Amino acid sequence: MLDITKQSLTELVENIKNKKLSSTDVTKAFIQRSEKSSELNAYITDDFTLALDKAKKFDQNPNLDLKLPGIPMAVKDLFCTKNVKTTAGSKILNNFVPTYESTVTENIWNEGAILLGKLNCDEFAMGSSNETSHFGNVQNPIDKNLVPGGSSGGSASAVAGQLTPITIGTDTGGSIRQPASFTGIVGLKPTYGSCSRYGIVAFASSLDQAGPMAQNVKDCALLQEVISTYDPKDSTSINFKRNHYSKELTKNIKGKKIGIPKEYRVDGMPKEIEDLWQKGIQYVKDCGAETIDISLPHTSYALPTYYIVAPAEASSNLARYDGVKYGYRAKGENLIDMYEKTRSEGFGAEVQRRIMIGTYVLSSGYYDAYYLKAQKVRKLIKNDFDEAYKKVDAILTPSTPSSAFKIGEKTNDPVSMYLNDIFTVPVNLAGLPGISIPAGHDTKGYPLGLQIIGKAFDEQNILNIAFAMEEKINFKNKITDWWIK
Amino acid sequence: MSIDLKTIKHISKLSRISVDEKRAGKLADDLNSIFEFIEKLNELKTDDVKPLTSIAETTLKFRSDEIKSKNIREQIIKNSPEDNEDYFVVPKVIE
Numbered sequence: 001m002l003d004i005t006k007q008s009l010t011e012l013v014e015n016i017k018n019k020k021l022s023s024t025d026v027t028k029a030f031i032q033r034s035e036k037s038s039e040l041n042a043y044i045t046d047d048f049t050l051a052l053d054k055a056k057k058f059d060q061n062p063n064l065d066l067k068l069p070g071i072p073m074a075v076k077d078l079f080c081t082k083n084v085k086t087t088a089g090s091k092i093l094n095n096f097v098p099t100y101e102s103t104v105t106e107n108i109w110n111e112g113a114i115l116l117g118k119l120n121c122d123e124f125a126m127g128s129s130n131e132t133s134h135f136g137n138v139q140n141p142i143d144k145n146l147v148p149g150g151s152s153g154g155s156a157s158a159v160a161g162q163l164t165p166i167t168i169g170t171d172t173g174g175s176i177r178q179p180a181s182f183t184g185i186v187g188l189k190p191t192y193g194s195c196s197r198y199g200i201v202a203f204a205s206s207l208d209q210a211g212p213m214a215q216n217v218k219d220c221a222l223l224q225e226v227i228s229t230y231d232p233k234d235s236t237s238i239n240f241k242r243n244h245y246s247k248e249l250t251k252n253i254k255g256k257k258i259g260i261p262k263e264y265r266v267d268g269m270p271k272e273i274e275d276l277w278q279k280g281i282q283y284v285k286d287c288g289a290e291t292i293d294i295s296l297p298h299t300s301y302a303l304p305t306y307y308i309v310a311p312a313e314a315s316s317n318l319a320r321y322d323g324v325k326y327g328y329r330a331k332g333e334n335l336i337d338m339y340e341k342t343r344s345e346g347f348g349a350e351v352q353r354r355i356m357i358g359t360y361v362l363s364s365g366y367y368d369a370y371y372l373k374a375q376k377v378r379k380l381i382k383n384d385f386d387e388a389y390k391k392v393d394a395i396l397t398p399s400t401p402s403s404a405f406k407i408g409e410k411t412n413d414p415v416s417m418y419l420n421d422i423f424t425v426p427v428n429l430a431g432l433p434g435i436s437i438p439a440g441h442d443t444k445g446y447p448l449g450l451q452i453i454g455k456a457f458d459e460q461n462i463l464n465i466a467f468a469m470e471e472k473i474n475f476k477n478k479i480t481d482w483w484i485k
Numbered sequence: 486m487s488i489d490l491k492t493i494k495h496i497s498k499l500s501r502i503s504v505d506e507k508r509a510g511k512l513a514d515d516l517n518s519i520f521e522f523i524e525k526l527n528e529l530k531t532d533d534v535k536p537l538t539s540i541a542e543t544t545l546k547f548r549s550d551e552i553k554s555k556n557i558r559e560q561i562i563k564n565s566p567e568d569n570e571d572y573f574v575v576p577k578v579i580e
Contacts, residue, residue, distance in 0.1 A: 375536035
């Protein structure tokens, strides 16, 4: 049998169901590998002792009808986990131990999975390289000097490095798809309203979505099936008929119409990304789908729109961190002084920058010029997609404008860091589902991803297209275990 | 448009984040480069566009106001930096 940690989720589930492996075997294997992988800095908090206890308990009376029977899993440290520290990568939540569970993680435990620990991320999910985390940057298993992407950088690194068979991240502007692309794994950002936001530390509420990150499309579909539920505790959760994504998964995409948006051919995009995209177009054609050139004319306005909308919502969401009810508190001469020092010492530079941008664009005299303007442009961006979807079933683009960059390369230039999300941000602004699948390597041998964008609530369709393409691409991630002690 | 130190001071006060002189200059530079990037939106005429305020385009649902969690006082206070019996403690607000 293949090394336990090299097996996919689907294989592990099968082996546990056939009693070839116990939950204890599997949990032990991932704990051991995680313990040898401290150099990646993928974990903020581990829960290994309890995880092993839970696995043993599961094995005593295994319920093999569950979808994730005794499967160990680490999750992004943005999900509140009852009695397990949840930091959002921030000093201000350094000591926060939630007394409740997020709906998405609750769904996962209800299907039999076991928490391994909490994975590193950019502070409050604000970043594209996992370098804004208070708990240090994360290394990309592909190469020592590379960022894993962000904000779900610890999650991506942990899946690519086989520290967890699967994980969940969150995606506000690309935070699942970009790190998935940088580490050679699959990442799905579901339709807005598909997965409950209850118990997820909020960043930008009209954009945030949780989603699965996995080694392959089938695993991704299975986890999506578990986490996507209607939840009255989230007022924007949508009650629609959800598929059994993994069961209904098919490689038959004959006759599907796939849009190729010309505006995604941006200035300065490396030739290898263009080549990858052309290869992707050939793959979908080989699968029997038809490609159609389309236009999404407002694409270049998506990032500026995002950098008004997201900080505005963040400045409002993060107002709750005042050093009174929970989290870090600094000493102050009076209440206001305490607030100001708490927030100045508790938030990192990028978070402060975004709170200030958000505060400014919402402040008296500037609201119409910035926030209202951005909401109008957001409408135009959504209209572009609505128009395109009259002609096509899905859209194919590169996931990112480049492969993973070096640690420290972009930390001093916020705008160049933001440009990383140029292909992913429009999808969040329009509330659509998008999946990134590994599709090739650049000349340096670093992985590159392709993104498939779907209609709202059409996760099944983009999973199917990804599933069909995956077979044609036959991607092999180049993991050398350089970090293992 | 340019964000000067006076504006930084104003935003810092509104957002309750203290910014010392040393940091203010760098912050102004960063914000200016970001706003320069954002100004691109002014190329678009949007007078007749209705703003997108909710992506789901549904009205918010009502639900009955039922109490579902009881006796969670202890849980609520558990993570507070400083508390006294059932209260959060803050620096003195009345002189």
